Structure formats: C-alpha cells, structure tokens
Amino acid sequence: GNITYKRNSVDIRQADYVYWSAPVKAQTLGGVSPLTLSDKYLSWETTKWVANPSTSFMTAGKGYIIRGPETFSNTVRTPYTASFIGVPNNGTIAGETAVPSTYYLIGNPYPSALSADDFINANLFLVGTMYFWTHNTPVVLGPSYKYNSDDYATYNLSGGAGTQKAPSGGAAGTNINVPSGYIAAGQSFFMGAKAAGSISFANSMRRAANNNGQFFKPAGASKTADLEKNRVWLDMTNEEGAFKQILVGYIEGATNDYEDMYDGLTFDGNKYIDFYSINNASKLVIQGRALPFADTDAVPLGYRTAVEGNFTISLSDADGKLSTQAVYLEDKTTGTLSDLRAANYTFATAAGTFPDRFVLRYTNKTLGTGDFENTENGILVSVKDKTVKVQSSKEAIQEVAVFDISGKLLLDKKKVGANELQVSNLQAGNQVLLVNVTLENGFKTSRKI
Template sequence: MKQTLLKKRILSLSILVFFLGAFNVTHAQLNTWVGGTSSNFLDAANWTTAAPPATFLAANTFTIGAGTPNNPVLGSSGYPKTSGAPTSGIITITTAGNLTSSGNINVNGACNDDGQLTVNGGLFNVRNNYYVGGTAGTALAIANVEVGGTLNVKSTLAISQKQPGTVNVNGGILSTDAAGFIAVGNYKATYVNCLGILNINSGIVKVPTTNGLVIGTAGTVNIDAGKIELTGNQTAAITTYITANKIKVSGAALAAGKTISNTYNAITNLTTVTATTTIWDGSTWSNGTPDSTLEAVITGIYTTGTNGDITAKKLTVTSGSLTINSGGYVNVANEVVNNAGAGGIVIENDANLIQVNNTTNTGNAVVKRNSNPLSRLDYTLWSSPVANQNLLAFSPLTSNTSVVTTPITTVNRFYTYDSATNFYVAIPDPAFATTAFAKGTGYLIRMPNTAVAAPGTETFNGVFTGVLNNGDVNLTGLTAGQYVAVGNPYPSVISADSFIDVNSTGAGSGTLYFWRKTNNLNQSTTPTTSYATYTKAGPVGLPAGSGTANEGFTPNGTIAVGQGFITTVPTSGTIVFTNALRSSSTTAQFLRTKALAEKSRVWLNLSEGTNPVNQMMVAYMDGATTGFDSGIDGKYINDAATALTSDIAGEEYVIQGRPTFSDTDVVNLNFKASVAGTYTIAKDHVDGLFATGQDIYLVDTTTGTETNLQKEAYTFTAAAGVNNTRFQLTYKTSASLKVNDLAFDENSISVYKQNGVLNINAGNTTMKSVKVFDVTGRLVLEQKSVNATTTALKNLAAGKQALLIQITSDDNRVVTKKAIN
C-alpha cells in the first residue's frame, strides 16, 4: 500500500512539474545554438539571437541541437561559484544536442535533455525540474556527472519520462534540494520501452527527502564504486528495491563479488547504499556471511574449526589470519589474495581450499600435509600444492649428498620417474638443491635421516609454502602409453574418477598407481607389489593381516593434497588437471573403500606363507565388457615377479570389470611365482550381491580342487614360473555347470578388435584350439593348446578381409564364426 501511494504521489508530482516546465517555455525568448564560431556557450556569435546571452536573463530559453561544427561548452571563466553563478531560463538539449558544462550556472526553468549533458566541473544547478528523456521518442537521452562536477535539481530529476534515459555518475555528485526527488523509470503508461537507468560508477548520489528515491517499473539503479546517501532511515524501502533487483551491483564490483550494502547510521541520520564486501573483524562479518556471490575480506583471526567453513566469490586476507583446520574447507569462486604476510593463510593437514575459476592467486600460503607412519628408509611420492616449493627446503634432513667412487655412487634420496626406463632416477647433486617441485609432477622422497628405524614408525609433517596453485595444469609432450609420475597440484583433494574421465584415452590408460607406505627391503626374496591400484571399478591395495606396517593400504577414490601417483599417458600425450576435479572431501587417507550399490566385487589376496604379495579384484558393473575397458580395467604394473592377476586378452590385470553378473561366468586367472613355495589365495572382502552369500569358487585345474572362498582360503604349492591356465574363478561347482550345459555357439562367442588385434571371448567355455581361414578356405593361422576362455590372434597377418574363425572347445565342440580383420 505504501509503495502504491508513493507511486501515485510521484506521478502527480511529475505531472505538476511537467506543466510548470511547459509554462516557462511559453514565456521564454528562444535562443538556438548554431556553434559556427566556437564552442563557447557565452559567445553571441554561436546563437541565432543578435544580443549575446551572457546575462542569462530568466526570460531566455536556450535550445541546443547539433552544432555546426561546434558543440557548446559552458566554461568556468568569469563565473566562479563563490561570486555567484549566472542565471538562465530554460535549457533544452535536443536529440542531436550535446552540452558540456564545467562552470557554474543556475537554470530557473525546467530543463529537458533529449541529447547529452556532461557536467565535468562546477555546479549545474537546476532550480526547477530536470527531465532526462522528456520528449516522446526512442533515442537515448544521457546525462554524465564527471569528477569535479555537480548536477543538482531543486524539484524532480526524472530519468526517462517519454523516451529512454540514462544518468551516469562517474565520480561527480548528483543531488536534489531538501524537497527534491529522483524518479527512475516512472514513465506514463502511454510511453512504452522508456527504460530509466541510473549508473553510479563512482561518486555519490544525495537525496535528502524522505522516500526521495523512487524506482518505477522500467527503472534500474546500478552501483559499482559509488554510493547513495538518503536522509533518514530508508532501509526498508531500499530493501524492497534490492529484493526486486531494482538496485543491483554492476561493473568491477560485480566481478569482485560485491553485494549491495543497505545500512542506516543513527548518528548521521543517513541511509547509505553501496556495493561492498563482507569483512571479518575477528568476531563478526560486516555484511553477513559470505557466499558464492560475495567477496570476503579477513582483517582478524579466523579459524574454520571455530568460526565455520567459508564459501566466497573472492577471498582477501589483509591482516590477521585464516586457518583452515583439519576437516574444514574454504570454497572460493575466484582468486585468493594474501596481503597479511607469512602465516596469513594456513591450510592444515586434511583441510581443503577449493577454487572454481581459472584466476591468479597472490601471496604465499602454508599448506601442511602429513605422511603415513613410516620408518627412516621409507618413501613417499609427493606433489606440491603451491608454486616454487624447493625440494630440499621441503625435506632438508633427507639424505642429499653424493659419494664419489668409481663410478659415482649417489646417496641422494630425491627421485623423479623415468618414463622411458620405468625406473626412479636420483636428481643430480647439487642440482636438486635448487630444484623446485614442477606443477602436477610426482617426486619420490625418502624420510629424513633422523626418522626412527624399522620396525618403529613416525609421521613426517610436510609443509609447503608458496602461492597456491589454481586453474588448468597440463603436462604436455609426453609419450602415449608410457607410465608417468604425476601428482595432485591443488591445495584440495581431487576426485580419482574425475581424473580418469579426462585422462583415459588409449589402451592401458585410466589406471592410477599409488606408492605403498613402507619400503620392502626383501623384495628379491619375498616380493610384494609396490603399488596400490585404482580404477573406476574400485581399488586394490596391499593385503592386510601380515602384521607388517604396510598392511591394509587401499585407495578410496580421492587423491589427497600433496599426493603423487603413477598413471599411463593417454593418446593425446597430455595429462590434464582442472579445477573441476577438486573436492572438499576430507577422507583422502587411502585407507578404506566405499562399497557402491551398482557394483558387485570380490577382492582376492595372494600371500606366500605369512608374507602378503598382492591383491586383485573382479567387479561386475555397468559399462564393463569382457574385453578391455579404459578407466575400468587396471593393468598389473608388473613390479614384482610373484603375482595373482586376472586375464584379459592374454595380459595381466589386477582390476577387471565385467558386465552384468551371471553365475555361469568364468574368470581366468594368471599366476606367477619368482620362487617355488607354498602360496595362499584368500578372499579379502566383497560387496554387492557377493555380500548376500553368492558362492565364489576358486578352481585349481592342476589338482582338480574347487574351493568356496566365501568359506575358506586355498593353500597350494607351486614351482617357480608362469602358469596362466591353472586357476579360474567360478560361481557354481563344475557339477552344476555341466548340468546347465554351457552354451557354445555363435551367440555365446564374441570376436572383437582391440589395439588392432582380433580377440576371441568364448564366454564360459574353454577353447582347445582356434583356426582362421580366408574366404577361399586357405588356413592363415592356427592356435593350438589355447586352454583359456579368451585369446588374442596376435600373429594374424591377413590384411583387411572377411575371415572364418573355427573354434574348438575342450570337449571337442566346434563353432565357426565370421569376422572382419
């Protein structure tokens, strides 16, 4: 009701002042600008009248159109404000007109601006009404109030009355008398599309009248660096305009994440409206809790553990400090600026600072990251979340000298990964002393020499200091298919699945390998894998139960701050990190896995005596096939000569995804041993349908033994060497399988090409042999003693043509399948 009455009041006021202005026009002597001599407003030769207008008699009316060739300028010479300003009648600026005023003038009549007025100095004092766009039309009328200039209106400043109008306050002052109004976009209903805009880019707008700022249906007030001052407590009315998006932030203030501040000061009796940040002074936020649309400035002490997590459009620490405690996070859309010096921003272990946009950060921050419990000779694969962190400064007590012998023997324990040889290579001494972490790169660093010897352990408290990494990180010029040591480049965890999604093109890609927690000093005699492995099917870790320090080490789907890892270079030759990978998860300890409902998985452990060797996993899941699936199937990194893996096209995989579960499925396993001995295969854990009691049988084709791994482990003896036909994983006993009479026909056999090689998958049937014929009946390839459900025709040299593939099962059934090479 109040707003309706106010609009009626302003409409009546507008009609009144319109007629007053019209009355003055009828009594005025018209002077029209010609501008043929100069731009001097006071030069009679520039006007159509004979008498010079220098006296500015109140009865005179000045009409300003397009000058030929000069537009008028009212200069400051001769009329200082302190000595009194000249007085004119009505000034009308037509659509083509342009008046610049840098002096002082009192305009007694109503002013109509359909063109452009620029006040860049002095006082342009309208002692009546001022209409910006007062004549019916579609052209845009403009008034600019620049630095040093003041435009004051006694009665009503109407921005857009009958045509579109814009007032730009660019560092000057726009004001009214004590009873004046500023009406923005309050046009009559008969005039359409008359948008009224007040842009406060800098400077100030002063309205001393209660409810003196009225914004109509077609009106908008944009605030960048300036402000509005209103007499009295007008916060309620202004809040209504803010809510309706009639007063809003613009320009650099919008880009900086500022919002409209609407505050009343009882001492000055002023309501101030401005674009501002929210400032933490050590106890409260000045403009409410920040969010993704509001810039946050910290001038006091702020800790997330006490004061809460922060989401902001931009974050600046000017004094005091920001500490992101363990388990906390700060999420910033744009840049992070630390102007508070050392200790201004501290990110504790297991805390996260996430950024959304590719902006440039300023000022050093401290990021802390603790290692797992380790002994003196153990290593961690590190990656820096900040720029220019020196390697030696990060771990100054790690062995870093070289012993000169013949040849040179180094004891420097800072390593990079050589993708060409698949070996870690010590950084040359003394070059490493000046070497900084490269962004997105993994470095293998040994524990300090002061750390306790095994079996004792302790935590290394890593501290990174530098400007926080942010935005895209691309490692280019890499060789597709090679292993490479990379690392999380951000001060927040990243999603392993998201990383795989953007880096999994090409055979073997999409698998992540994480260095184990502790070093195996007996690798030659009791070999164990050095890496835990992760794909989108899930993780495999280091088997638990041995009592050694590295037991139970399993990735959990997030890549921790400071974490390095090995992956395969995709076909693009580029490893990509982006802000889209970042997360606020605080569970990046690689110690457990989350079971997902859409997956049914079984994890198997291989051990030699009491010594854990490796872990493998089979997952039934959406998106998987019986062939290789990038990002799902994880190759064995082959860093130990003893291992249990599954078979895909004759290659070793520690993670294999398979399509929808069937209890008639058969998974062929690969086994190799570096030494003869006694080994055990056991279930580590299961999820999905396997957690509901589905049987899991390990078939030993050598002994004819079938063991239900859901109930017990299987121990066996084996000679040194490779045996890829001994073990199978099934889900029914052989008797049950034979009763079901496994299908063996064209529909149960799939032939597909992978990496240029034809592969055959016979489903649940073991193949005895394979023959390949061309269409003339010529035998082009024969594979004998296949003894597997899958095989790859690696030696097929038949060119691109139609082929007939004859497959014989182990029980001498024969199926012929057509294929295109």
C-alpha cells in the same frame, strides 16, 4: 596470501621415498624435507629418475619423490610431516604434455582431495589405471638400495587393489592400502599415456576435506556409489609373507573386452609372486566386466611363483551384489571346487608360471541347467595335419580361444554360432596348446592338444 599446508606421510625409514606433489606455489623440494641428502630429490623424466637440486621449485601437477631425512633410522619406521608454504594452487592447471607409450609421475596440485574418477574421465589420452607407491616392502639395503616395484597399489574406474595383507583377526578388506578413489593433497602417482595430450586439472575434480585422509597409510576411506559396482577382491599369500591382491568387478560402463579405464595390467614387479586374472591374454590386477552380473560367469586366474610350497587364496572383500553372492575357486589341477566364503583354499605348487590352473566361479554347478557330464562328453577337440577341429554334439559353439602354455593368445574366434569349427594355418610350432571352448549356454571347458 601464503598458507602452511601440513601432510603426514606413512611412517618411513631413512631409505624410503615418499611420492609428493606441491599444493602451493613456489614450493622448493628442499623445503619438503630439509634433512634429505642433496641428491635424493628425484623426478621421473620419460624413462628414468633424474636428480633435482634441492632449491628447485616444484611444478604444479608434476610428481616428485624424496627420500627420508638422513637423521631417520633404517630399521624403525617413523612418522614424517611435511610443511608446504605458499599461495594455494587453484583453478584450471595444465600439467605435462604427454607422448604415447610413456609413463608420467603426476601430482595432485590442490590443497584438497582430487577425484580419481573425474581425473581419469577428463584425461582420456592417458591409460586409465593409476599406480600408487605404498612402502609395503622393506628396502633391501646394501651398496645399491633395492625397491620392490610390486609395491604399487592400483586404481581405475573399476576400483582399487592394495599391496598389504589384512591383520590377523581383522575384518575382510580392512586396514589394506586399497586406493579409495580420492587422491590426497600432496600425493603423486604414475599413469601411462596411450596418445598425445596435455594433462589437465580443474576445480570440478576437487573434493571436500573428509575425503583427504588416505596418503597411503592404512586408514578408513569414504567411497562413492556414482556407478553400479559389484566387486570381489582375492588375496594370494604364503606363510613367508608373499602377498598379491586382485580385483574382479562387474561395473557400469565396462565390457568383457580389455579397456584401460576398467582393466589394470599387473606390474609383475614382485621377485617371488604374481597373481592375476586373465582376459584375452592380458594379465590383470584389476578386471572390469560387463553388467548385468550373472552367476554363470567364470574368470580364469593365473599365477607365477619363484618358490615352491604352499600358497593360500582367500576372499578378502566383496561389495554390491557380490557381497552376498557365493564365490568359488576351481582348481583345474586337482579337480576341486572350493567355497571361498566357507574357507580359504590352500594348495601346493612347484615354482613356475601357471596361466590356467584356477577359475573364479559363482556357482558350484558348471551349467545352470542340464547335465555337466553329458555336455563335457559332447565336446571333442582334435588336431590333425596342424588343423585344430572343435566339435560340440549338443550345443552350438560361441567362442574358441587358443593359447600357448605361457598364456599368449594365438587365436580368439568369437560368435562361432555352429557345432563345429576348424582352424588351419595356426601360427604355432610343435608345442602344447590350450584350447578354451565356450558354448552358447555359457558352459566353458579347456583342453590341451
């Protein structure tokens, strides 16, 4: 028979959209928010938002967005409770049929939490990163309301990254809208498709009520330890309120290559700032790396800012083996190495894109053994007649990667296994290039040519 399922949304304003899905059968859009303007019930159809009549029934497994009630303020956030009335959805449910290179707004069809990991593993034709709307940034009011696409929190098998700074004086990682790995009843989210397939849900993906509390408002959330995960979260902020969080993790099942189930691309939707880790020229808000973790690993970090001034990079949280591991930030522009467990790192920057300024490290010694100066002096990178030559006098070369100044990967030669590499016929005009060299002993350096 019918149930009434109530879901409290994050506190919203009249102009805010909430991302909903129906946990019951025969639920109308208008029944979720009766006082919303009639043309503000939307679904995502392939490439654009489409308005739906308020009398339309919500399809199980499909997401919808509904603007706040017209009676709500546009300056003060107010709690909103939706009531879903109908027979609860149960059993195997088929969602939309996906086509490659298309995004879909997918909804949890059950009146219980859904395991994000189970859903990702059961729908391998989807790109494995989920994007959740968080209402973090106020809507820009005017003739055309403007919404900030960087307000999507992200989640994949490596974990989640949020869009909200922890409160002053709060413990690291607390009260940030980082996805917990459980999709609440009534919640929808974006995922892209990399191949054709039918989106599917099953009762085996469902979880108990104590995992059903995160409907994208700051709240404690339970976590699982099904896989080994050793993770670190970094925040980039300024005094004016700009914020971007990234996650780097050493995850069971991940490799150091790009994999959409463990690596999440940044949406780069924020007008003012983007912050990301880099792997094979991909700009990532979440990066999963291979086990076992070694403190000799180093991860390049880049950023983009539309404003000049001072920014701060801080250690927000860490877990697994990284909960006690030293975490360092190398600034290649100033030549400094900062201990992020001891203090946040504040730096000055001009406006622009800087794809190679920072490196995340776990030791203050670039080499575990040996002499840094001698090894650095033993590497020569030169160019003549458009042929790039990389030479190492002491250690064999493991990998050479060449980027242009925008961060685009032009060449990635792995398993070199020799003390010299020559690269000719490089597809690059007259410009500055960055040559990243990795030696067999793990030492890494970057040279400009």
